[in-house]
Amino acid sequence: MTAPAAQPFDAWVQDVQAQVERALETLLPAAATIPHKLHEAMRYTTLGGGKRIRPLLAYGSGALFGGEPAALARVAGAVEMIHVYSLVHDDMPCMDDDDLRRGKPTVHVAYDEATALLVGDALQAQAFQVLADIDTLPPARQVAMLRLLAQAAGSGGMCGGQAIDLDSVGLSLTRDELERMHQLKTGAMLRVSVILGALAGRDVSPPEMEALDAYSKAIGLAFQVVDDVLDATADSATLGKTAGKDAADNKPTYVSILGLEQSKELAEQLRREAHEALAPFGEQAQRLRELADLIVQRKA
Template sequence: MEAKHKQRLEELAAAVEQQLLTYVQVTPETQRQAKVVEAMRYSLEAGGKRIRPVLVLEFCRLCGGTQEQAMAAACAIEMIHTFSLIHDDLPEMDNDDYRRGRPSCHKAFGHAVALQAGDALSTAAFGVLIDDPVLEPSVKIQLLHILVEITGAAGMIGGQIMDMAFETRSDVTLEEQEAMCAAKTGALIRGACRLGCTAAGASAEQITLADQYGAKLGLAFQIVDDILDVTSTSEVLGKPVGSDAQEGKVTFVTLLGLEQARQKAAALTEEAKGLLAQFPDHEFLLDLTEELLMREK
């Protein structure tokens, strides 16, 4: 990634992280429940690529909006993403003890507190949008509608249910796997692009292009995740590797083989770049799109 683009990515991520922690802090109203707030902050502070909020901020900019217009939506989607990671790590789900190089939330705070921290983040996300002082009420309603759609049974949560159901099957097809990933991983990535456009008051055509870009990027992102689970190490990823194979889970690598999976991710990335090229001043996102294909964690 070009140095100037890497610096921009770091600056955007830092701005999101700073704002996130202003939303989630112990207040006089939550002093007696401070433990759950601490768990929320612990998971938000774990770092990560912050890809979803960056997409919100950048698509808002590409469509003529400001960072102030996009920040609430950027933080909201990162809260939803973080809540999903807390729950994914629980024993009933992926049963992972580490996340981003340190103990997962339920290992650090206990099962019950982690469960409640995830729930609290999921509701806080909607409050952040409702209370934002910058956005017009009509825009807030549009953003809330997107957030509901991408989070619920038709989106990320539904995708997780599909993923769990597939664990007991050995006959999952490529089409089914793509549909599951489009919901579990792709919904938030597509939603991030739409949130950014909507915050800026973009045209329907721009929102459609951004949504199509997000769909391609989201699927490529998941394929690369599946590849890294086979080729990387726990030290690099900051979480266990090889767990998919140990649990007998169907992945794009098991369906396509390693080389074909790489080719599919590369082809999707090229399609995403073609859609992105229809936006002005897209060089940063173009570089980021390529970086996500080549990433090592």
């Protein structure tokens, strides 16, 4: 196993983001393909925006486990498509009813509600096609990867967490209940991004999986804690989405339960836990450590 390249982290992030953008350009159906409006809207919402945290995690894990470039590109594309589909549906009037995402009108605003619904459906299906079309990995591992992505995206993962979130509006959750919700809603897809990036390189041993799970749990919660802090402190122009919406919608958040300062302290504690989880990998896991720092220290 070779050490990560000496490329500065910021340059590496920009390089990966550019690679992911090029991959998505290719992996999404062309706008000129019938049905034109659906494919145009899929590209509108997926391309040219977002932090690409999930693809970055896949590439960071791939750097640790020797991920093959073509397989990593498809893993990154698949997890980003699932993420974008969830945002499109989350923004619809029947759910969070938001009109701004990644600094531009949401899909149901730019197009219409029916198109937004179909965009989400099509992106979810496209993600599995993209993952299934990897032709450089052992078939059994590829099937396992498809299963992991389905579990992370489904009712036992992201969708289940979103359902709990919707049912919790106006309610007082305990900290444990809030943590459980976000481990599903946000943490499951962050975890699977890390695991799939590793599997794009080689099989993962049980001790390695345990370490990656501990890391993923810490960054999954940290991501949401920071999101809650930013929702309470940043403006819409900085966030690229409507600021203060959680409080306006009377949603339980870490800030509403713990307060602002304690939420910031929790995010920093989780960052340290993420670093500690990677100790068995030594310096080889530097990219994943840097990504934990990015997740906690981001401003948007």
